Amino acid sequence: MSADPHPWAADLAELHAQVWTRFTRGVRDRRAAARHPTLATVTPEGLPQARTVVLRAAERGAGSLKFHTDIHSAKVTELRATPFAALHVWDSAAHLQIRMEGEVTILTGEDVAAIWARVPASARLAYGSTPAPGQPIADGLSYTKTPDPTAFCVLRLRIVAMDIVHLGTDHRRARFTRTDNWAGQWLAP
Amino acid sequence: MSADPHPWAADLAELHAQVWTRFTRGVRDRRAAARHPTLATVTPEGLPQARTVVLRAAERGAGSLKFHTDIHSAKVTELRATPFAALHVWDSAAHLQIRMEGEVTILTGEDVAAIWARVPASARLAYGSTPAPGQPIADGLSYTKTPDPTAFCVLRLRIVAMDIVHLGTDHRRARFTRTDNWAGQWLAP
Numbered sequence: 001m002s003a004d005p006h007p008w009a010a011d012l013a014e015l016h017a018q019v020w021t022r023f024t025r026g027v028r029d030r031r032a033a034a035r036h037p038t039l040a041t042v043t044p045e046g047l048p049q050a051r052t053v054v055l056r057a058a059e060r061g062a063g064s065l066k067f068h069t070d071i072h073s074a075k076v077t078e079l080r081a082t083p084f085a086a087l088h089v090w091d092s093a094a095h096l097q098i099r100m101e102g103e104v105t106i107l108t109g110e111d112v113a114a115i116w117a118r119v120p121a122s123a124r125l126a127y128g129s130t131p132a133p134g135q136p137i138a139d140g141l142s143y144t145k146t147p148d149p150t151a152f153c154v155l156r157l158r159i160v161a162m163d164i165v166h167l168g169t170d171h172r173r174a175r176f177t178r179t180d181n182w183a184g185q186w187l188a189p
Numbered sequence: 190m191s192a193d194p195h196p197w198a199a200d201l202a203e204l205h206a207q208v209w210t211r212f213t214r215g216v217r218d219r220r221a222a223a224r225h226p227t228l229a230t231v232t233p234e235g236l237p238q239a240r241t242v243v244l245r246a247a248e249r250g251a252g253s254l255k256f257h258t259d260i261h262s263a264k265v266t267e268l269r270a271t272p273f274a275a276l277h278v279w280d281s282a283a284h285l286q287i288r289m290e291g292e293v294t295i296l297t298g299e300d301v302a303a304i305w306a307r308v309p310a311s312a313r314l315a316y317g318s319t320p321a322p323g324q325p326i327a328d329g330l331s332y333t334k335t336p337d338p339t340a341f342c343v344l345r346l347r348i349v350a351m352d353i354v355h356l357g358t359d360h361r362r363a364r365f366t367r368t369d370n371w372a373g374q375w376l377a378p
Binding site for chain 1: 198199225227229230231235236237238239240241271273274275276277279286288290318319320321322323324325326327328329330331332359361362363374375376377378
């Protein structure tokens with residue numbers, strides 16, 4: 001009988017710590033699963049939307065995550081109407097489904113000038129598009145990208161709850177909430 | 190100069206066909222990216238949720254996808270209140286982000302008896318849990334799974350729009366809608 005590869009999954013505190021280990025790795029490692037979560041939002045019409053985002057910061061102490069985006073993208077419009085998001089990661093190496101729920105703050109201008117200053121020139125091309133992202137164009141390449149600091153914004157997700165599923169030999173599921181100081185509660189999977 | 194590995198990305202009809210190729214593969218191949226999409230829904234309180242689902246059917250003619258779930262899961266409650274879902278796949282091999290929007294029908298009982306009959310005995314354990322999925326339990330393994338055909342339901346997503354992004358040497362984005370008979374429209378990415 002081989003040793004359990006994920007002993008942390010059987011303990012609430014260790015499971016919670018493992019989630020932050022994965023997110024911290026996602027900030028630094030392009031190949032980590034948590035590098036590219038799926039961010040779900042609600043449109044002004046009340047319908048769901050989901051898209052890939054790139055994880056830029058993970059702060060366990062504050063319980064928050066950060067993402068960069070173009071202020072003219074649809075997700076910013078959606079988050080202005082409903083400033084809540086769900087975030088999803090399936091980490092196949094850890095057999096872990098990570099689901100986050102939280103409040104989103106949209107940071108712009110002076111509040112993000114220091115972050116913009118550290119964005120590499122090549123990456124700045126992702127912020128500033130003519131026409132704006134999502135606008136119809138005649139041909140697939142009928143657009144230009146020009147770095148525009150006024151198009152750059154940071155989404156800060158303040159996590160209020162996490163729903164974690166570990167699909168090991170046994171399946172375990174737990175919910176961690178900010179109001180419970182992340183102590184955690186086992187749930188039926 | 191090497192050949193473009195994804196020549197289909199430059200043509201609307203071929204791009205649309207490629208999406209269905211990926212979904213068809215997802216039904217049959219456990220390792221395909223489209224095997225495990227992320228399904229986003231809206232709670233009765235109007236907040237977003239997202240979780241992994243397993244793709245069970247892809248019907249290009251009908252423009253629909255199917256998933257199996259436990260009728261007592263939170264996503265069924267959410268879909269009863271707001272019968273719309275967004276579906277997300279990041280297919281890294283194809284450099285393709287696939288986003289679907291559609292209406293969801295929840296099929297149960299007699300309507301799914303023929304599908305249930307073909308679900309292998311081991312897989313039936315996923316439908317029927319005491320307590321129900323998401324209920325608090327004292328310990329991580331304080332639950333039992335017993336196959337229950339009345340807990341089995343099929344979610345049918347009738348796609349109304351697709352938003353597709355190809356991240357190749359050039360980035361291309363297109364939107365395909367049912368009302369446009371899937372002809373497609375290029376968008377600024």
